[in-house]
Amino acid sequence: MTHIKYFLMGIACIAFTCTSLAVNNDPNYEKTELGIKLSLKNANIEIQFYTPSMVRVIKTPKNSSFKKESLSVVLKPKKTPFKIEEEKNELTLKSERLEIAINTQTGNISYTLPDDSLLLKEQTGSPLFTPFKDVDQDTYTVSQSFSLDPKETIYGLGILQNGKMSQRDLEVKMIQANREDYIPFFQSVKGYGLFWDNYSPTTFSDNTNATSFTSEVGDGIDYYFMYGGNADGVIANMRQLTGQAPMFPLWTYGYWQSKERYKSQEETVGVVKKYRDLGVPLDGIIQDWQYWGDNYHWNAMEFLNEEFPNPQKMVDDIHALNAHIIISIWASFGPKTQPYKELEAGNMLFNFTTWPQSGKSDWPPNMDYPSGVRVYDPYNPKARDIYWKYLNKGLFSLGIDGWWMDSTEPDHLDIKPEDFDEKTYLGSFRKVRNAFPLMTVGGVYKHMRETTSDKRVFILTRSAFAGQQRYAANTWSGDTEASWKTLKDQISSGLNFSLTGIPYWNSDIGGFFIWEFKDKLDDPEYRELYARWLQFATFTPMMRSHGADAPREIYQFGKKGEPVYDALEKYIDLRYSLLPYIYSEAWQITNRQSSLMRALVMDFPKDEKVLDLNDQYMFGHSFLVAPVCKSMYTEDKKENFQKEGYRKVYLPKGTEWFDYWTGERFSGGQTINKKAPIDVLPLYIKAGSIVPVGPKVDYAEEKDWSNLQINIYPGTDAEFTLYEDENDNYNYENGAYSEIKFIWNNDKQELTIKNRKGNFDGMLKERSFQLHIETTKTTKQITYKGEKMVIAF
Template identity: 30%
Template sequence: LNSYTSITGKSPMLPQFALGLHAGTYSGGTWGYEDKTSDQYVVELAGKYRALGIPVDLLWLDSTWRLFGEKGGKGATSFEWRDTFKNPKGMFDSIYAMNYKMVGLHLRPRFDNAKKLNLLDQAQAKGFTYPENGKPGEFVNFFDDKATQWWWDNGVMRVAKLGAKFLKTDEGSAFGALANESEKVGPTGKEAERLHNLFPLAYAKAPFLEFEKLNGFRGLNQTREGYSGIQRYPYIFAGDWPSEWQYFAPVVKAGLNVGLSGVGSWAHCMGGFEHQADPELYIRWVQFGMFSPIALVFGMDHPGYKEPWNYGEQALQNFKKYDLLRYRLFPYLYSSMHQQYATGLPMMRALVLNHQDDENVYEIGDQYMFGDNFMVAPVTTKGAVTRSIYLPEGTWFNYYTGEKFAGKSYHHVVAPLDTIPLFVKAGSIIPMQPEMIYAGEKPVDVITLDVFPYADSKYDLYEDDNLSSTYKTGNFSMTKITSFLKDSQLTLNIAKPSGAFKPSNHRYLAKIHWNGRTAPKSVSENGNMLEKLKSVDSLDKAAGWYYDAKVNVIWIKSTGNNDRDLSLKVN
């Protein structure tokens, strides 16, 4: 993968906030209900996420924001707002005032004419559409720099100047093939066939790079199709899978396969896209979605639209629980994203990737590693409250309970409806940030280290400015964290960050899973004894340590911060 992506391109890092929730909407009216769309619906949707305390950072309006034109209908883009959108700029402004980071719009690669705009006629007159049967066609000619720039200046900038900050570039596969929404096939012939696979790349590349310049931070583009190299313009989503149990497990496998193909930044519609979702399916799919490289919720079922509050109270609480956990895991996910950029190793990894000599993993398509440490095992069977899993060589711990499991063996585990089975490698060190409902809501003044001690282990915490592209030229830092366990003595070393970037100051809160060992007698930091406190809540206000015997967890709050090397010792 490293060699392959060295040739076809590494997947660049997205802004850190893009690890948060991406929510799509038909603005209140999918196809057949277009009269119900409105900018007010979108503003109220954004507000409801905030009011319910559901973390989210990106929102996009799918196809019904725009008028379907005279020639291409649903399969083309007129760039003209529906009359039901009274104040698009006010809509964008209102959403950004709620601390959303990016609001985007869906489009398709054909130009079209509508009531007031005739961009198709203009583009054809200038020769900026790809020819069809010897005549001016309807597809923007993204292989022509001048045509691409005209599309940007006269089409995309109409919405970008109002507040749009990214696009969903849909249906690039319709170039030289049958479209989803019409009988049109677009350009034909040998040249069109040759360019068919390349068109989605050129289509995604244009807005990715242009918005990167316009926004002043790292690019982001959502697309449905791609080819070798699409990882350079993240991200790609899995397409319009129906909301039915039979399609759930294949989507998990699709994520593993696309990762093995060098595409790490990948998403899918939690709960499925088409049809009303069974609440149980919605719950299980959301659990998987929150442990996917990109977390995305979107559907076309009217009036549910996969909005978390439309599938029952249990579904809502499940959504919020795992979304909040995902936001806490930002430091871990962000470090994994940098690893993906540097090495080509995807965030979501088929077990065979790291265990190529273990024949037991060759056919496993419903479990995966998420970063270096997490083993995720979604429940994809209706009514199931248990499932069988395979743990590769080594020692593993249940993430929730700390229970120890032997590797290179099968296990049958309990998985009640509100629980996705999660395991971590022995020795795992998992960095976490404070709970937030949007990226940057609070300063990251304490980083929690969730430690599952076992022999000797290490973790490299990656940090940069979360936004700019200067990481490509070395403007980042690494914090080396090591754990050494011998009998009932543990040493946790946290080095001062090294590298060109200087992170903000933060202290550390170590959560050490101490299963099966004698209660600690003392804890020191850099040779100085720390005070034993009376409760874990006391650590909110003071440095020290506390041992929770009921759950066998040692909590240690450091006195020093990341401006120095720290050594925490448990005896």
């Protein structure tokens, strides 16, 4: 289909003449309040300053109109002081932080810093505008090429399970899919980012000749260039442009259990009870599909399955066990459901093929009994209203705590070219295809926020688009298969996704499908893989076990005293001990545009060895995580947990590092061999870190943080701000939270605890801190009452 498309584009070029920016010896421009408008022979260019470090570029064919309300961008341009300088064949716009030069002959734009350092430049490549007939609309296929430095590393583009850290030398067809979530945004190690604001199927290409975006449909080229100085600065710009990430409830950072699927309310509640009986921490259970019954009632948003006779009791029983439940909902409906009937009456359902195809549960699908399931039109505000009406009535009213929004790509099977001609509220499906997850997730978030402020929105979703961080969504990497390669690929995919500005990502612990392991959980190598995957997930924004083919509860992997079981329990406990650290880092995301999963380039951009390192990362600002991504302890399908296995770990230069498990100190800039038995994930703490450690609990809010251990890793000065609030409402948006800042002075060997800032209902007025210095193993216990303290060591 792709080859046919470009062949037709070639015919269009012959018939209608593709448009590049032609030479113009007499440029005609006007200064606007935000920038300039420049008229060339065959096209118009408009540059708008949004901030001193961010500009929007719009290019349109001559004598065409361009009106667009962005689905991703929420920032309104701010009036920015700038000046214009004219030279032969060039106009330069200068703000406080950026200089944008336009070649008035070619129309190409270059971006430099005030010190003349070149960041990025456009280049003349494929035609900018190729006439394209989108159903009954005359429009264009749009393209823009750029020149990057040969050794320049770039990051982002979404979830690409290609094992690459730097996204150079590849071509990507960006159409949302189960395991690939595309964001047309990349950022450079040089400290800039570029967001291509287009929602149609798009090709990103990078090779020795050029780096380009080409989108099938666009009335014009529309992109944003931003300079942040470093990765954090670029992400801050992207979130300023497309929306900030709200706080999740504290309980979402605990451990989550799921499988495909729990088949009765007795089974679902029983899993939570079993965890409580074992004393293994758990905060959430997930109810997967078919609680609605057969496929003709697909996604009915109510319990019609006879195995769930009293859903209110199920929810109440889970809550009584101090756990939470989220539930599977989809972007499609079966023909016998109430939502389907109302959406069909309003012509708000699409006709392309989706999953499930059959009304029967057999595999392969029995097409003698088609399901009739259809995807709804989330671009339509009335459709989003209908979606929430039934969600609120059938599920939220029961006390369901959050939403597992599956198939938010959506599932699109047996793809035909005419499928993209489907009419949506905003035009053809082709025109807005990739923004589908943004619209459907956004609809649920906005409606729930309008319904209550007493409960924070939490959405687990399978797909994402630029700006989705503002909708309280945590995106998982789709239906992966269990393999060591897949586990390793999750690392770079999660990091690149975070580098697009969307901070919350997770994966199915153990992989969704267990195709490679015929004996499933009886296969020792799979048990080893599962343990390593869970260790990795301990240091991701959501720790969630899920999959098909075999159950994944901890008690399926043995019992206490056995190697795999003990390893799993150890890391679930570790996750809970780090909740004060994780929740405080989450506040840095909401309040200071930080990221939880941090590619090493974010903190060590001058260390060339980390620029393309795809199997290590920082978790928050203190933990260096090096997941084990190959089998060490199962040879010939036999367990041998006594042998010695090692994992090579590179410690970035410019700092010292502490082995989390032993306290041993290492200089940065070296690769070490870390012994990694089945219960050891190589972890290192950056010198100059302060890490709070919480109590042993069975669920996140079981105990308050009145007695925390504060671990100090000296070697250089350090700061950490402990954040607390009411855990699950939006009062923090009105100032109901507290911050306690810890400052370590390395020269004086002195810790300052600043005056507590803020207040909220239930805030601890007095508490104990056990202050622990890692180098000397010195510990002091103090009582803190909210006033400044200075403690010398």
